[in-house]
Amino acid sequence: MNLKQLSQLLGLSQTTISRALNGYPEVNAETRQRVLQAAKDTGYRPNLTARRLATGKTGSIGLVMPTAPAHQSDMHFGEFLSGLGEEAARHSFHMLIMPADPSNEEDALRWLAGSGNVDGIYLAYMRERDPRIALLKSFNIPFMVHGRSFGADADYPFLDVDNEGAFYDATKLLLQLGHNRIGLLNGPEGLDFTYRRKAGVEKALTEYGLALRADCLRHSAMTDEIGFLNMEELLSQKNPPTAILCASTTLALGAIRSLNQRGLKPGKDVSLIAHDDVLPLLKPHNFSVPLTTTRSSLRAAGIRVAQRLINRISFDEVEPVQELWKAELVVRASTGPAPV
CATH class of the missing domain: 3.40.50.2300 (Response regulator)
Structure with missing residues (x-):
C-alpha cells in the first residue's frame, strides 16, 4: 500500500493524508482518526525520506x-x-x-x-x-x-x-499503625526520584517527632538480590525496623525472601510497602502475602x-x-x- 493507493481508498487527497499522519492541526479529529485507522488496517507506512523532504522532520x-x-x-x-x-x-x-x-x-x-x-x-x-x-x-x-x-x-x-507525596502517604499509614522504627530501601543515590521519596518519608516522620535513622536507610540499584542483602543488614541490627518502605517491587521481592528465611511474616512481624510501577512480571497482589503499594504505571x-x-x-x-x-x-x- 502506497500513499496514492491509500488516497484512492479513502477518497482524500495525498496532502490531507500526509497532514493527518503527521498531526497537522488543520486536519479535523474525525478525518485524522479515519486516516490513522486505515493506515493501521492496510499496513501503510509513510516514506520517511519523502516526509523529511516535505516537512523538514525526520520522524x-x-x-x-x-x-x-x-x-x-x-x-x-x-x-x-x-x-x-x-x-x-x-x-x-x-x-x-x-x-x-x-x-x-x-x-x-x-x-x-x-x-x-x-x-x-x-x-x-x-x-x-x-x-x-x-x-x-x-x-x-x-x-x-x-x-x-x-x-x-x-x-x-x-x-x-509525585514521589514525595506517595512516600509521605505510605509512611503516614505505617505511623498510624503504630510503627516508629521505619526503614527505607531506596533507589540509587543522587537520582531525583530517590531524593523526593526520602524527603516524603522524612516529612511524615518529622510530623510525629521522629527521624529517619541512618542505619535504616539504604541506596542501591533496584534488584531483588540487592533487596535481599539490604534487608538482611537491616534485620540483623540490634534494634531493627518494624516496617520497611521499598522503592520498587523488585527490592520488595528480595526483602520478602529475607523475611521468609528468618521465619518472619510480612504484615505481622514486619510491615512492607513498595512502589509499584505496574511491571507485568511482578504483580503485588500475587505475592505470597499481597503487597501494599504506591502505584503508578x-x-x-x-x-x-x-x-x-x-x-x-x-x-x-x-x-x-x-x-x-x-x-x-x-x-x-x-x-x-x-x-x-
Whole structure:
C-alpha cells in the first residue's frame, strides 16, 4: 500500500493524508482518526525520506541510554520504553537510542541534538540539579523530561509522579499503625526520584517527632538480590525496623525472601510497602502475602511522554507543559499493626 493507493481508498487527497499522519492541526479529529485507522488496517507506512523532504522532520525521537551497571538490564526503564515506543510507532515515529557512559552523556546529547537525525529528545534518569536540562534548553530542539530535577530551574517540560507525596502517604499509614522504627530501601543515590521519596518519608516522620535513622536507610540499584542483602543488614541490627518502605517491587521481592528465611511474616512481624510501577512480571497482589503499594504505571507514563513530545514536535509547542501524577496507595496484607 502506497500513499496514492491509500488516497484512492479513502477518497482524500495525498496532502490531507500526509497532514493527518503527521498531526497537522488543520486536519479535523474525525478525518485524522479515519486516516490513522486505515493506515493501521492496510499496513501503510509513510516514506520517511519523502516526509523529511516535505516537512523538514525526520520522524525520529532520540534518547541517550546510560551504560553504567546500575542501569543495565533495568526492567523499569524497559517498561517505560515499551510505552514510549508503542505510542511513537502509532504516530509513525522511530526511536534512536544512543548508548553513552554517564561521564560522556552531555557530549552525547550535544551530538544528538546537532546531528539533524532526530526531531526531539527524551531525557531520563533525572538527577538533583541536573545540568542536562540547561544544556537541552540551549539547543533549538523540542525535548521532554520524564521526572524532575530538584534545584534546577523549573521552566522545562516534564511528566513525573509525585514521589514525595506517595512516600509521605505510605509512611503516614505505617505511623498510624503504630510503627516508629521505619526503614527505607531506596533507589540509587543522587537520582531525583530517590531524593523526593526520602524527603516524603522524612516529612511524615518529622510530623510525629521522629527521624529517619541512618542505619535504616539504604541506596542501591533496584534488584531483588540487592533487596535481599539490604534487608538482611537491616534485620540483623540490634534494634531493627518494624516496617520497611521499598522503592520498587523488585527490592520488595528480595526483602520478602529475607523475611521468609528468618521465619518472619510480612504484615505481622514486619510491615512492607513498595512502589509499584505496574511491571507485568511482578504483580503485588500475587505475592505470597499481597503487597501494599504506591502505584503508578511506567508504561502509561511512557505513552504520555511520547504524546507530549510528539505534540511539541508536530505543533511547535513552546510552553513547558508539566504534569505531576498522584500515585495511588493500595493497602493489602503486607502492612499491619506494629508488633508489641
